[in-house]
Amino acid sequence: MAMNRWARRARAGSLSLVITVVVLAALVAANVLASKSTQALDLTHGKLNTLAPQSVLAAQRLTSDLQVVGLFRTGADNGETAAEALIGLYAAQSSHVKYRREDVDADSTDVKKYAIKEPNTVVLDYKGKTALLTPTLQGEVDFTAALLRLESDRVPLVCWAIGDGERGLKDVNQVSGYSGVADILAKNNFSTRDLLISQVTSIPSDCDELAIIDPTAALPAPSVKAVGDYLAAGGKLLVAAEPWAKDAATTESLNAALKPYGLGFSGALVVETDPSRRSSSDPTIPAVTAYGRSPITTDIQGRVSFFPQATAITGIPETGVTATPLATTSTTSYAIAQPRAVQDLSRKAGDVSGPFNIMESLEETAGAKRTRIVMVGTADFAENRTLPPNNSDSNLELALASFQWLAEQDSLIAIPPKAARALPLALTQQDQSTLIFITGVLLPGLMVFGGVMVWWRRRVFS
Structure with a gap:
């Protein structure tokens, strides 16, 4: 009877020892293979150890x-x-x-x-x-x-409209400035040049893109015609407007330039009532995570961007114009046409029901060229406070992709690198060998030794 008990214990102990040796061998083999592999798995929240x-x-x-x-x-x-x-x-x-x-x-x-x-x-x-x-x-x-x-063998030139109160690339103000956009463009191989748009009768032919961002004064009729002629010849335009313009003629002048394409800005303030589609603290800041299908938005689907104090894009595209809504509010949103106090933004009779497009792209064939337009219902979407390092949402990617799409650099559109990132821990060959020994040999070995000692003590004293 005693012999059977000892035999069973011996077999159990031997089996435990074999299993431990097998696990130890597997750990050592896994560590050796991992040390020779170039593959890596980045488990950080922001993928800090992975290239963008x-x-x-x-x-x-x-x-x-x-x-x-x-x-x-x-x-x-x-x-x-x-x-x-x-x-x-x-x-x-x-x-x-x-x-x-x-x-x-x-x-x-x-x-x-x-x-x-x-x-x-x-x-x-x-x-x-x-x-x-x-x-x-x-x-x-x-x-x-x-x-x-x-x-790159080509450096696209963005002509930036100034002189009528537009947002400026040299303005470092956090609320109104666009110096962050200037930095993004410079780092992505774009050049920029200011353009006194109210004084031109034609847009210079070397302008690969024209940006008109929230003018506070109406564009003169010759300037509107110049923009229209530029677009008709295959030009590219990024245009942003604001709700409740101090001078309604400002919005009207932008809409006049866009009239051949069928769309324009309503000028009304969009209010988002869906808590999942807006800033938690402000219903006048719609949030978007589901975007229209476009090269501009391919890489940011599911990632949030914000559109503070936006106005709606309205109208029906003309024949031959391909319009793609990029950012849209919920069905419960509404638009307020006339200015009200901030404390009085609740829905009233006469307010227009959503959903509303607040960012949209337009494209039309123009002979051998293509006219491309990106309309944004708020200039705040790319002001300094919405971009890194002040904000880590997807407004940066959205702004950069818009410029790249307008420059017909569709193949280059991708999420840009983070301004700050962690780097992989660099280990020498000696460091790697030491790490393999500790994790693959020493620690498992201690576990085996402990198990053997427990088994031996039980055998001796039982």
């Missing part, structure tokens, strides 16, 4: 080798580890990314060739064109912006 879609696209569009030269000075805090970790993410997307590290104090050839003025500079050399990333400009945003410039 625009960065991935920029890397994958390389058709020749991109020589990346890190000219570092040996020493702590030289930025080398972070820079090389980031470069590695791009290299994982394209075999054309070739990196070499040089000592800035010993490599006089590269220092002279690229006119290096500061140590710890990263050089990007592509098809005979170069970009220098100094130590303060070595984030993902900077790297991708440099790639886009190197890859």
Whole structure:
């Protein structure tokens, strides 16, 4: 009887030992395979350790080798580890990314060739064109912006209307300024030029796009005609209006330029009553997560953007015009035509029922060209306070994609990099070996040892 009991215990102990050894072997094998793999899984909330879609696209569009030269000075805090970790993410997307590290104090050839003025500079050399990333400009945003410039043979020009109270690219005011848009355009290979639109009788032919953002005075008739002629010849326009304009003629002048396409701005203030489709604190700030199908919105479906103090886009597209509603309010929204006090925005008789389009794109064939227009019912959608670093919603992506679509850069539309991001932990081969030993051998080994000791004690003292 006692012998049977000991035999059963021995078999149970042997089985436990075998299972433990198998699990230990599996853990060791998994760690070794993981250490040799280039695949990674980013579990951070904002995908901080993953390149943004625009960065991935920029890397994958390389058709020749991109020589990346890190000219570092040996020493702590030289930025080398972070820079090389980031470069590695791009290299994982394209075999054309070739990196070499040089000592800035010993490599006089590269220092002279690229006119290096500061140590710890990263050089990007592509098809005979170069970009220098100094130590303060070595984030993902900077790297991708440099790639886009190197890859592009064309720099679209955005002519920015000024002189009639429009929002300005140089205005850094958080509430009204558009300096954030200027920064976005510069980093995505656009150039800009101010245009005194009230003084022109024709839009310059080198304007790839025209932006008219919330004028506070009516455009003169010659300017309206100039915009109309520009669009009829295949021009591109981004136009934004506001509700309750101080001078109704302002909205009317914008609508006159848009009349050939059948749409215009109502001028009424949209109020959103659906709590899931607006800012939690303000019914005059509609929120959108479901967008119309367009290259502009492909990458932001399901992501929220806000349209503060918006007016509705109304009308029926003319024959031959393809209109795509990009952002729409709920069926319970309504529009107030005449100004009221902020405390008196509840629905009253005469208010128009929704839903309303508050952002829409238009396209029409114009000979061998295509006329493209993006209409937005609020200029606030891209003011500084709605863009990073002040706001992390999708207004930035929506604004940038609009400019790219107007420039007929549909293939480049992708979510741009985050301004700040974490980088993967860079480990030396020794670090990796130590980590594998601890997680794959030492810890499981301690578990096995503990199990064996428990089994032995039970055998001896039972």
